[in-house]
Amino acid sequence: MSRYLVRRLGFVVLTVFLTSIVIFSVIQVLPGDVARVILGREAGQAAVDQLRQELGLDLPAPVRYLRWIADFVRGAWGESFSLRTAVLPLVARRLSNSLLLAAVVLGLAVPLSVGLGVMAGLRQDSFLDNVVSMGSLALVGLPEFVTGLVLIQVFALQLGLFPASSSLADSSGLGGKIAQLILPSLTAALVLLGYLARLTRAQVIEESGKPYVRTAVLKGLPRRTVILRHILRNALMPTVTVVAISFGWLLSGLIVIEAVFNYPGLGSLLVFAVSRRDLPVIQAISMLAVVGYALANLSADLVYAALNPRLRLE
Numbered sequence: 001m002s003r004y005l006v007r008r009l010g011f012v013v014l015t016v017f018l019t020s021i022v023i024f025s026v027i028q029v030l031p032g033d034v035a036r037v038i039l040g041r042e043a044g045q046a047a048v049d050q051l052r053q054e055l056g057l058d059l060p061a062p063v064r065y066l067r068w069i070a071d072f073v074r075g076a077w078g079e080s081f082s083l084r085t086a087v088l089p090l091v092a093r094r095l096s097n098s099l100l101l102a103a104v105v106l107g108l109a110v111p112l113s114v115g116l117g118v119m120a121g122l123r124q125d126s127f128l129d130n131v132v133s134m135g136s137l138a139l140v141g142l143p144e145f146v147t148g149l150v151l152i153q154v155f156a157l158q159l160g161l162f163p164a165s166s167s168l169a170d171s172s173g174l175g176g177k178i179a180q181l182i183l184p185s186l187t188a189a190l191v192l193l194g195y196l197a198r199l200t201r202a203q204v205i206e207e208s209g210k211p212y213v214r215t216a217v218l219k220g221l222p223r224r225t226v227i228l229r230h231i232l233r234n235a236l237m238p239t240v241t242v243v244a245i246s247f248g249w250l251l252s253g254l255i256v257i258e259a260v261f262n263y264p265g266l267g268s269l270l271v272f273a274v275s276r277r278d279l280p281v282i283q284a285i286s287m288l289a290v291v292g293y294a295l296a297n298l299s300a301d302l303v304y305a306a307l308n309p310r311l312r313l314e
Contacts, residue, residue: 008301012294019290020072024065027279027286055081068283077284082276091269091284095251097168098265101188102250104181109189109196110243116193117200117239118232124205132197139194148187148260155183166261184261188254192246199242203235237304244300248293252285 052058056067071077077087113136120132139147156164166180207213208231216226255267266285273281 004305005302008298012298015294016287016290020069020287021065023283023286023290024061024068027282028061072284072287078280080273080278080281082273082278082281087280087284091266091281091288094264094266094269095288097263098251098254098267101181101185101254101263101265102247104185105188105192105250106243106247108185109192112189113193113196114200114236114239117197118204118227118235120197121201121204121208121235122227129201132201136194136197136201139190140198142191144187144191144256145260147190148183148257151183151187152260164261166263168264184254184257184263187257187260188250195246196239196242200235200239203238204231207231207235240300240303244296245293247296248289251292252289 049058056064059067075088077091079085080087080090083090116132116136120126120129123129152164155161162179162182163176164183166184168177168180213226213230216230252266252270254263254265255271257263258265258268259271266288269281270285272278273285
């Protein structure tokens with residue numbers, strides 16, 4: 001297992017390194033001049049050239065990449081071009097908000113969706129199966145902003161149970177912040193629940209019909225043992241992959257949900273940085289998303305190895 005872990009860590013480091021090259025290259029070809037954007041259209045060319053020199057934009061691309069990746073590793077992420085503040089604390093605050101939202105969403109969506117998917121798969125073509133199948137399909141088909149607006153209309157405007165905005169103001173206190181997390185986390189959880197429930201149901205149905213399950217039943221094993229130790233052990237492996245990928249989406253991809261609820265996460269900060277061509281912020285958030293995806297997939301690989309020892313032996 002230790003050798004397997006070392007190999008997977010090596011793949012993670014290689015993936016992050018190669019992706020960092022892609023991120024840097026893509027950002028360099030974005031249209032527009034950063035110095036011109038900062039100073040404005042009326043600024044003279046001499047002032048623009050001086051600012052480009054101060055920002056290091058006049059250096060060759062390989063030199064700028066090496067400086068950037070070295071600074072990123074040691075935590076020197078520079079200063080935001082548009083906000084004139086250090087990037088690290090700025091991104092760290094938004095990252096903590098995104099991690100908090102992701103934890104709440106996964107805590108709501110994963111147990112509920114897996115439980116519903118397992119019950120529907122074990123009772124194929126039953127009333128419960130039909131309800132779960134149709135309900136999950138409806139959740140998958142609904143856009144995020146529609147689900148969010150419906151929840152705001154019902155629970156915030158009509159019932160007044162939760163606030164419509166989730167800005168996480170410092171004056172709201174712990175109870176207020178928890179209340180502000182309910183609607184955005186529920187919106188993301190409903191979207192994720194639809195995918196996970198359908199996937200789990202399909203995998204449970206597929207695994208239930210395989211010969212090794214019939215053999216376990218014929219051997220007289222209790223139904224609970226057959227479900228937990230045989231069916232779920234293999235049926236949940238694809239679900240683990242989707243959960244890992246969803247973590248990266250929850251970390252920096254909830255742009256629509258953050259916009260609907262005014263939530264201060266990484267996604268909204270990334271949109272702001274792109275609109276201002278704030279390269280240090282864009283690069284920092286992009287690298288954090290890559291690292292988040294890589295670590296989530298590493299966790300999925302380790303869960304795979306625990307569920308199926310043949311993987312680490314191979």
